[in-house]
Amino acid sequence: MQETEETEGTDVKEAPASMNMSVFEDTIARDQRIEPRDWMPVAYRATLVRQIAQHAHSEAIGMQPEGEWITRAPSLRRKAILFAKVQDEAGHGLYLYSAAETLGADRTDLTERLIDGSQKYSSIFNYPTRTFADVGVIGWFVDGAAICNQVPLCRTSYGPYGRAMVRVCKEESFHQRQGYELLLTMMRGTDEQRVMVQEAVDRWWWPSLMMFGPPDDDSPNSARSMAWRIKRHSNDVLRQRFVDMTVPQARKLGVTLPDPGLRWNEERGHHDFSAPDWDELKRVVSGDGPCNSERLARRRAAHEEGAWVRRAAAAHAARRTARLREGRAA
Amino acid sequence: MTDEDLHVDGEDDLYVDGDGARWAFGTGFTDPLHGVDQSVPDGVDAEDLAACCLALGDDALVSAQRLAEWCTRAPELEEELALANIGLDLLGQARLLYARAGRADGTGRGEDAYAYFRYPEDFRNVRLAELPGGDFAFTVARLLVLSVWRLAVCEALAAAPDPVLAAIAAKSAKELAYHSRWAAEWTVRLGDGTGESAGRMRAALDALAPWLDELLTDRAAARQGADPAAVAARTRLELFHVLADAGLDRSDDVSPLETPAPPVPGSGRNGRHTPHLAPLLAELQSVARAHPDASW
Numbered sequence: 166m167q168e169t170e171e172t173e174g175t176d177v178k179e180a181p182a183s184m185n186m187s188v189f190e191d192t193i194a195r196d197q198r199i200e201p202r203d204w205m206p207v208a209y210r211a212t213l214v215r216q217i218a219q220h221a222h223s224e225a226i227g228m229q230p231e232g233e234w235i236t237r238a239p240s241l242r243r244k245a246i247l248f249a250k251v252q253d254e255a256g257h258g259l260y261l262y263s264a265a266e267t268l269g270a271d272r273t274d275l276t277e278r279l280i281d282g283s284q285k286y287s288s289i290f291n292y293p294t295r296t297f298a299d300v301g302v303i304g305w306f307v308d309g310a311a312i313c314n315q316v317p318l319c320r321t322s323y324g325p326y327g328r329a330m331v332r333v334c335k336e337e338s339f340h341q342r343q344g345y346e347l348l349l350t351m352m353r354g355t356d357e358q359r360v361m362v363q364e365a366v367d368r369w370w371w372p373s374l375m376m377f378g379p380p381d382d383d384s385p386n387s388a389r390s391m392a393w394r395i396k397r398h399s400n401d402v403l404r405q406r407f408v409d410m411t412v413p414q415a416r417k418l419g420v421t422l423p424d425p426g427l428r429w430n431e432e433r434g435h436h437d438f439s440a441p442d443w444d445e446l447k448r449v450v451s452g453d454g455p456c457n458s459e460r461l462a463r464r465r466a467a468h469e470e471g472a473w474v475r476r477a478a479a480a481h482a483a484r485r486t487a488r489l490r491e492g493r494a495a
Numbered sequence: 496m497t498d499e500d501l502h503v504d505g506e507d508d509l510y511v512d513g514d515g516a517r518w519a520f521g522t523g524f525t526d527p528l529h530g531v532d533q534s535v536p537d538g539v540d541a542e543d544l545a546a547c548c549l550a551l552g553d554d555a556l557v558s559a560q561r562l563a564e565w566c567t568r569a570p571e572l573e574e575e576l577a578l579a580n581i582g583l584d585l586l587g588q589a590r591l592l593y594a595r596a597g598r599a600d601g602t603g604r605g606e607d608a609y610a611y612f613r614y615p616e617d618f619r620n621v622r623l624a625e626l627p628g629g630d631f632a633f634t635v636a637r638l639l640v641l642s643v644w645r646l647a648v649c650e651a652l653a654a655a656p657d658p659v660l661a662a663i664a665a666k667s668a669k670e671l672a673y674h675s676r677w678a679a680e681w682t683v684r685l686g687d688g689t690g691e692s693a694g695r696m697r698a699a700l701d702a703l704a705p706w707l708d709e710l711l712t713d714r715a716a717a718r719q720g721a722d723p724a725a726v727a728a729r730t731r732l733e734l735f736h737v738l739a740d741a742g743l744d745r746s747d748d749v750s751p752l753e754t755p756a757p758p759v760p761g762s763g764r765n766g767r768h769t770p771h772l773a774p775l776l777a778e779l780q781s782v783a784r785a786h787p788d789a790s791w
Contacts, residue, residue, distance in 0.1 A: 235563045240611075259573070262572070351790070353790060357786065467567060467569065471631070477688025480689050481684040481688045
């Protein structure tokens with residue numbers, strides 16, 4: 166990653182830092198995009214690399230909990246849907262790693278940081294998938310929460326990130342509907358299936374609420390990200406949006422959300438709901454969730470077992486380039 | 496089909512963006528061949544047509560299952576996408592072929608009846624498809640062999656007397672052209688890459704060689720227009736070129752696939768499989784069989 170504030174090849178390179186900063190701030194204030202070759206403060210670049218890498222890692226690790234069910238999906242249609250969804254997540258990982266690369270980050274380096282634990286991914290993926298109903302509930306809750314988080318990111322101040330999010334959000338929206346449609350089908354099935362759906366809802370509800378991050382009064386990086394318009398809404402606002410969106414969907418589906426404190430507040434025009442167990446979030450983030458070590462171990466194993474393939478591809482590419490050069494010289 | 500047929504009761508009022516709410520809930524029909532004239536033309540032996548569709552369908556399903564096992568284990572994200580893409584294509588081919596088989600064999604069985612409620616001895620796939628995953632070199636080598644061969648079969652079947660099979664084959668051929676290109680490119684990369692990668696490719700080809708004969712002598716599609724001799728000749732030629740490009744051919748002009756090791760007797764086409772098929776199917780069928788009355 167680049168440590169200096171100047172970027173190569175731009176005509177603002179020679180300008181004094183104060184002028185650069187005012188151009189940057191003016192661009193943000195006018196709600197326009199910062200592009201890769203524009204000058205940007207070191208901390209803005211670092212914040213974005215951290216956030217985009219964490220997002221990319223979440224897509225890559227997020228393939229695991231659902232990916233485990235592709236080989237066992239109970240109908241060929243569901244198998245195709247799930248296979249395609251998990252493939253989409255790999256695609257999202259690629260767009261996002263590419264967006265991070267426009268900031269000077271290197272994908273190999275980011276992967277190393279993921280598997281050595283120095284960069285994080287969304288804690289939701291550290292929970293296990295116990296039945297096929299989890300596939301539906303993940304689509305409904307986890308993709309639903311991701312949409313609440315990510316739709317505003319389509320207008321984030323850094324251009325490549327925002328543009329990647331447009332496509333990601335379209336696909337996530339499709340995944341959410343597919344998840345919900347699976348649950349609708351299961352709820353019309355046997356009693357056993359209805360129990361399975363409710364049980365999955367009970368397990369995933371609280372971790373899904375935690376996907377929006379800690380409460381606003383305990384979210385140290387939020388204010389600056391909001392000022393830079395990387396982030397546009399606070400964690401609590403987005404969490405409320407998710408709850409308000411999900412409650413009528415739960416009613417339609419015929420499941421109960423496992424919160425006795427959940428009720429409509431006429432005055433606020435929103436649902437009241439209980440706070441998740443924030444200590445649990447801290448534990449899972451710090452590595453002590455049900456599947457943290459398993460998820461990282463799988464990612465690490467894939468990376469290490471694939472090393473000989475990447476070396477071979479690089480060696481072939483180098484030899485091929487050399488042969489082409491020789492051919493041209495001859 | 497009316498608009499109403501496509502509509503699932505009241506779901507779309509949960510979403511605010513109008514028409515987009517509707518299509519995500521499916522097409523409203525479950526038969527992959529919905530709307531297609533599925534009668535078997537005069538002069539086509541329905542039983543043979545069904546057997547051909549079943550054999551090619553089982554090859555595709557078992558291959559897709561092996562590719563699905565790679566999910567989250569690929570050496571790069573790009574290859575996650577490619578392997579899933581190929582697996583999805585093959586899964587799609589299996590679904591269409593099962594739908595055709597169910598109609599042609601007169602049982603009216605749907606795709607899931609074939610995939611989830613048959614026993615290993617009822618499966619008709621070639622045994623090469625069911626061998627355990629192995630390393631990336633083995634996956635590339637197997638995909639190369641299977642896709643080059645299946646492409647030759649499907650291109651011939653595109654002129655099959657049954658128009659439904661012909662259409663499925665023509666669609667499949669486009670997909671298989673990509674699969675075989677992907678596998679050929681990786682064969683060249685690995686063959687030309689490092690000593691380790693070339694060694695792994697050679698080991699993979701050696702492991703596959705005894706199972707190749709089953710493909711090259713296969714007659715499953717013979718009466719539907721795919722001449723076994725022509726398919727075998729084309730498969731051999733394609734493989735020869737790719738292996739030569741990869742530097743994996745031998746100095747004595749013998750393809751590593753032309754092993755002195757004798758072919759393994761028997762044929763998956765007769766339901767005689769390796770011990771590897773049963774666990775593959777046990778996993779594939781586990782949830783569906785645990786809940787036989789469920790709807791998914």
